[in-house]
Amino acid sequence: MNRRTLLPLGDSRHEPYNAPRGTCPSCGSGEVVHLIIGMPIGQDVMDGDPDWVHWVGCMHPGFDRECYACGATWNSRAVESPRPIRLLSEVGVSFALLPVPNLVTDDEPYTHLVDVELLTHDRLVRYLARTLSRDTLVRLSEAWTQAAHDTYPEVTIPAIQDDGAGLAVLITESTPDLVTLEISIETDLSGDAPGQDGVVFDVPRSALTDAAHAVEGWLG
Structure with a gap:
């Protein structure tokens, strides 16, 4: 007769937690905490994990990484980032405007974290991790x-300013084919x-x- 050996209740084999700790995409710190959904069996299992691994039970907060240094939270599972917003x-x-991937700011849920890029003939500069409001994007x-359709968009469209990002966008001139944009940013x-x-340049409508x-x- 074949016999099956059963492990005692609670006697489960625990693989050591070996995911890399990683760095914060916002500030670059290595003080990253991993939040793991569920609860392991046995205190000895929890004791074997690094001190930066926190088991959160069944109530997951909606993110699985948190930075002790700056407070940023994000999800480690990559989601498809929106494509950059670029005018050339x-x-x-x-x-x-370049999206900072996978970053969630709970303190400001209606904002996006972006890198602002300016390119000219002789330089490329990026202003990192600026907080841009959803209202500004709208x-x-x-x-x-x-502006793509108005005859004189420099007259009909007011300047758009976002104080949180230190960014202002203004239409200054236009022709039937081109619109002149003036981009200003606080350094x-x-x-x-x-x-x-800032930069001033013409773009096709x-x-x-x-x-x-x-x-x-x-905006989704």
């Missing part, structure tokens, strides 16, 4: 859609070394329509 002139000058989408949001950076569609991808 015919001579190679551009302005772009206004950019509406403004660029309207230091802390106020310790105030300054302004069709490019404004494409950029508005890219914004809609961020």
Whole structure:
């Protein structure tokens, strides 16, 4: 007769937790905590895990990584990030909003964390981890859609400003085919070394329509 050996209740084999700790996508710190859904059997199992692994039971907070250094929270499972919002002139000058992937800011749920990129003939600069409001994205989408069709968008469309990101977007001129954009950004949001950076360039009206569609991808 075949016999099956049963392990005593609670006697389960626990594989050591070996996922890399990683770094914070917001501040770059290594003080990252892993939040694991469920509850292991036996205190000895929990004692064998690194001190930066926290078991959270059945009530998961909606993210599985947290940074002790800056408080940012995010999900480790990669989700498809929206494509960058980029406006490019015919001579190679551009302005772009680049999404910071997988980052959730619970303190400001109606914001997006972005890198602001300015490109000219002789330089490329990025202002990192700026907080851009969802309302600003909505206004950019509406403004660029309207600017693609209005005869004089510099008259009909007001400047769009986001104080949290230190960003301002203004339409200054237009022709039947092109619209002139003036992009301004504060170089230091802390106020310790105030300054302004920016670019002025012409973009085809069709490019404004494409950029508005890219914004809609961020808004879901």
